[in-house]
Amino acid sequence: QVQLQESGPGLVNPSETLSLTCTVSGGSISSYYWSWIRQPPGKGLEWIGYIYYSGSTRYNPSLESRVTISVDTSKNQFSLKLSSVTAADTAVYYCARAGGYGGQFAYWGQGTLVTASS
Amino acid sequence: QSALTQPASVSGSPGQSITISCTGTSSDVGGYNYVSWYQQHPGKAPKLMIYDVTKRPSGVSNRFSGSKSGNTASLTISGLQTEDEADYYCSSYTSSSTLVFGGGTKLTVL
Numbered sequence: 001q002v003q004l005q006e007s008g009p010g011l012v013n014p015s016e017t018l019s020l021t022c023t024v025s026g027g028s029i030s031s032y033y034w035s036w037i038r039q040p041p042g043k044g045l046e047w048i049g050y051i052y053y054s055g056s057t058r059y060n061p062s063l064e065s066r067v068t069i070s071v072d073t074s075k076n077q078f079s080l081k082l083s084s085v086t087a088a089d090t091a092v093y094y095c096a097r098a099g100g101y102g103g104q105f106a107y108w109g110q111g112t113l114v115t116a117s118s
Numbered sequence: 119q120s121a122l123t124q125p126a127s128v129s130g131s132p133g134q135s136i137t138i139s140c141t142g143t144s145s146d147v148g149g150y151n152y153v154s155w156y157q158q159h160p161g162k163a164p165k166l167m168i169y170d171v172t173k174r175p176s177g178v179s180n181r182f183s184g185s186k187s188g189n190t191a192s193l194t195i196s197g198l199q200t201e202d203e204a205d206y207y208c209s210s211y212t213s214s215s216t217l218v219f220g221g222g223t224k225l226t227v228l
Contacts, residue, residue: 035217037219044121044207044219044220044221044222045156045164045207045209045219045222046219047209047216047217047218047219050217058215058216059216060119060216061119061214061216062119094163094164099169101211101215102150102152102154102169102170102211103152103154103209103210103211103217104152104154104166104169104170105154105156105164105166105209106166106169106175108163108164108165109163110163111163
């Protein structure tokens with residue numbers, strides 16, 4: 001059974017860079033599309049972007065200037081970097097696996113709350 | 119890209135059927151058969167209920183079904199059960215090769 005686990009700091013200072021890693025177990029990261037999705041407290045889901053195992057990426061246009069998603073196939077991990085964070089970036093961040101580029105997210109991590117505050 | 123439009127809330131009684139709509143444009147919902155639906159209980163990660171407009175993942179009850187007409191996709195839940203009470207989100211692939219979610223719908227089972 002494929003499992004995903006997010007890891008990283010739960011608190012980030014405003015203007016600094018948020019960094020999270022998703023570790024995939026129970027299956028190879030090769031093939032499939034790997035995504036980051038976030039959910040501000042009490043609000044809806046927002047797609048951040050995805051990376052194909054080969055390294056090709058697509059990002060949400062509203063975040064594209066601040067987002068980088070990368071993959072490390074040797075460690076079965078993919079990562080998110082979001083620069084210049086503000087309080088508006090406070091959210092639960094999920095990593096997820098899509099069956100294809102159409103976004104069929106069948107596998108999700110448990111989510112990790114990241115708070116942007118000094 | 120703008121979020122897909124969903125009703126903020128819907129409600130129904132046990133045993134009844136409800137439908138949740140998800141309205142987009144010809145650049146997302148109307149242009150591709152890549153609409154998915156997710157169920158989210160409080161404090162939990164979302165769960166895939168429908169993908170590619172009408173397909174149901176293994177293990178999902180056949181009480182859940184999806185459809186699409188023009189720029190609007192719909193999720194229908196028949197034979198409502200108390201455990202169906204949750205938030206529901208739609209998502210779609212877009213002409214920019216990105217993904218977009220709906221704003222979410224809170225389902226209350228009375």
